Amino acid sequence: MQPGRVARHGLERHDAGLRPALGNPSLRDLDIELLKILDAAEWERLQAEYHDRVYGYVKRQVGDPDLAADLTQDTFLGAVRGIRGFDTRYNVEQFLMGIARNKVIDFLRRKRPEIHVP
Numbered sequence: 305m306q307p308g309r310v311a312r313h314g315l316e317r318h319d320a321g322l323r324p325a326l327g328n329p330s331l332r333d334l335d336i337e338l339l340k341i342l343d344a345a346e347w348e349r350l351q352a353e354y355h356d357r358v359y360g361y362v363k364r365q366v367g368d369p370d371l372a373a374d375l376t377q378d379t380f381l382g383a384v385r386g387i388r389g390f391d392t393r394y395n396v397e398q399f400l401m402g403i404a405r406n407k408v409i410d411f412l413r414r415k416r417p418e419i420h421v422p
Contacts, residue, residue, distance in 0.1 A: 358404050365408045379404040
């Protein structure tokens with residue numbers, strides 16, 4: 305397996321050996337190194353494949369379609385910012401969904417009403 309590539313044949317490299325790859329099999333060809341150098345075509349592929357999945361998750365969490373669209377966009381911006389630190393023990397789907405989960409948590413924390421103690 306080439307460094308920086310998500311493995312083929314339904315398996316991915318892990319410290320303890322190989323484990324089943326999660327996500328869409330067509331994305332096993334995503335080149336992490338191209339994502340790290342911000343290759344536009346590779347980012348378009350990533351977004352085309354994962355946008356609906358990320359949006360669906362975020363919408364289920366927040367309930368508002370417009371807010372979900374904003375948080376989904378923030379998720380992909382966060383991925384661009386964080387791709388250089390991509391941990392190859394995880395796959396791209398886990399990377400994106402972790403960012404999405406954190407964006408939702410951050411939003412819910414900000415939304416929480418403040419309690420004023422007299």
